[in-house]
Amino acid sequence: MEKLLIKGGNPLKGEVRISGAKNSAVALLPAAILADTPVTIEGLPNISDIQILAELLEEIGGKVQRFGQDITIDPSSMISMPLPNGRVKKLRASYYFMGAMLGRFKKAVIGLPGGCNLGPRPIDQHIKGFEALGAKVTNEQGAVYLRADRLKGSRIYLDVVSVGATINIMLAAVKAEGRTIIENAAKEPEIIDVATLLTSMGAKIKGAGTDVIRIDGVEQLNGCRHTIIPDRIEAGTYTIIAAAQGEEVLIDNVIPLHLESLIAKLREMGVIIEEEDEQLLIRGNRKLKSVDIKTLVYPGFPTDLQQPFTALLTQAEGTGIVTDTIYQSRFKHIDELRRMNASIKLEGASAVVSGPVKLEGAKVKASDLRAGASLVVAGIMADGVTEIIGLDHIDRGYEQLTDKLANLGANIWREKMSSEEIEQFQNS
Ligand SMILES: CC(=O)N[C@H]1[C@@H](OP(=O)(O)OP(=O)(O)OC[C@H]2O[C@@H](n3ccc(=O)[nH]c3=O)[C@H](O)[C@@H]2O)O[C@H](CO)[C@@H](O)[C@@H]1O
Numbered sequence: 476m477e478k479l480l481i482k483g484g485n486p487l488k489g490e491v492r493i494s495g496a497k498n499s500a501v502a503l504l505p506a507a508i509l510a511d512t513p514v515t516i517e518g519l520p521n522i523s524d525i526q527i528l529a530e531l532l533e534e535i536g537g538k539v540q541r542f543g544q545d546i547t548i549d550p551s552s553m554i555s556m557p558l559p560n561g562r563v564k565k566l567r568a569s570y571y572f573m574g575a576m577l578g579r580f581k582k583a584v585i586g587l588p589g590g591c592n593l594g595p596r597p598i599d600q601h602i603k604g605f606e607a608l609g610a611k612v613t614n615e616q617g618a619v620y621l622r623a624d625r626l627k628g629s630r631i632y633l634d635v636v637s638v639g640a641t642i643n644i645m646l647a648a649v650k651a652e653g654r655t656i657i658e659n660a661a662k663e664p665e666i667i668d669v670a671t672l673l674t675s676m677g678a679k680i681k682g683a684g685t686d687v688i689r690i691d692g693v694e695q696l697n698g699c700r701h702t703i704i705p706d707r708i709e710a711g712t713y714t715i716i717a718a719a720q721g722e723e724v725l726i727d728n729v730i731p732l733h734l735e736s737l738i739a740k741l742r743e744m745g746v747i748i749e750e751e752d753e754q755l756l757i758r759g760n761r762k763l764k765s766v767d768i769k770t771l772v773y774p775g776f777p778t779d780l781q782q783p784f785t786a787l788l789t790q791a792e793g794t795g796i797v798t799d800t801i802y803q804s805r806f807k808h809i810d811e812l813r814r815m816n817a818s819i820k821l822e823g824a825s826a827v828v829s830g831p832v833k834l835e836g837a838k839v840k841a842s843d844l845r846a847g848a849s850l851v852v853a854g855i856m857a858d859g860v861t862e863i864i865g866l867d868h869i870d871r872g873y874e875q876l877t878d879k880l881a882n883l884g885a886n887i888w889r890e891k892m893s894s895e896e897i898e899q900f901q902n903s
């Protein structure tokens with residue numbers, strides 16, 4: 476087990492290349508289950524969630540070959556193997572095996588998903604969608620059992636705008652008989668990416684990226700080749716880091732449109748950002764002004780950037796109010812930032828951040844993926860050394876974080892934890 480160490484204060488300069496989007500990749504891989512012939516996905520991030528999904532695909536009989544950032548999945552000999560326990564519990568996106576296996580085999584047994592602990596994360600809207608398509612769904616001993624004699628297209632109104640439910644229903648509906656209409660669908664770029672892959676496989680989908688998606692089911696889907704979109708959350712994290720500590724940082728392989736809400740907020744704070752087709756050039760500003768943020772569904776401010784952004788607000792003049800409307804209790808990073816001298820109060824569903832303060836390096840723990848990212852942002856700005864444990868969370872979502880930041884000039888490295896440290900960590 477390792478810990479991450481950062482000696483803060485170095486000005487950052489240079490270029491960082493963004494990897495493929497985790498939240499697309501984790502749906503694209505299960506989507507391959509639906510094809511009759513091999514699917515190749517290009518530009519995958521090398522992160523632990525992808526490794527686990529590749530192993531799950533092999534567990535159900537898929538042949539998986541990885542060549543650098545590309546993966547080829549031959550689904551022809553897959554079977555509807557139950558996956559009630561084990562790897563499925565390690566990540567959120569294992570829920571996509573429900574939709575994909577239901578679409579292909581008309582049955583699936585999948586353990587309830589893991590992923591970041593952000594408070595309650597129900598999957599009732601996924602289930603509502605599967606039931607509307609004709610599946611019988613039961614929950615037994617922590618696993619979801621799905622079975623359908625046939626899947627039949629239906630009109631489904633989501634009571635909550637959900638990325639996972641929108642994609643999961645698409646995965647099942649592409650092989651249902653007739654037309655499915657998903658209303659109040661989520662509009663995140665990852666949904667368009669999954670729809671693009673499915674369309675290349677032969678699916679008939681209209682409206683992905685709007686709040687009404689129409690799907691006409693087909694009997695057969697074939698293999699294809701697909702290039703994943705860049706990770707807007709990784710790009711946003713580096714943009715925040717560059718705003719915090721950058722002299723001049725070029726973010727390469729990014730779709731600026733996907734980050735409009737973040738870019739607007741950073742400009743309000745006084746950060747200078749130039750947008751190119753696939754790049755962002757960020758000039759940090761040591762005199763930042765505070766702003767308020769409220770997370771919303773896309774194209775609103777993403778909840779996955781709320782935690783890293785909160786760390787940046789500690790350096791801004793004034794008071795910034797951070798409200799997360801998607802996950803009201805996504806604030807586990809606050810106590811850790813306070814250990815680093817941040818001045819943050821929790822008031823109801825908001826964090827009130829006062830700044831600027833001089834952050835000080837400390838021993839802190841990443842309780843979830845983006846909490847980890849917020850500690851990295853803080854560590855990069857702090858005086859002295861910050862020691863972050865809980866790297867398994869960070870490794871779920873950031874490819875080569877240490878190398879990418881070191882290339883920009885950060886003083887950052889990983890070290891093995893001693894057995895006493897591991898014991899303390901496990902008991903904490
Ligand atoms: C693997 C993946 O893509 N993860 C992302 C996905 O998670 P995930 O797909 O799990 O998030 P959702 O969009 O489904 O959740 C949004 C909100 O809806 C609620 N909800 C969701 C489903 C449901 O059936 N019932 C229900 O009440 C959730 O508790 C949450 O409050 O979108 C989140 C919101 O942008 C991001 O933070 C995650 O990084």
Ligand SMILES: C=C(OP(=O)(O)O)C(=O)O
Binds near residue numbers: 568589844845
């Ligand atoms: C919450 C996240 O991921 P997951 O849904 O996979 O837990 C995230 O990427 O910030």
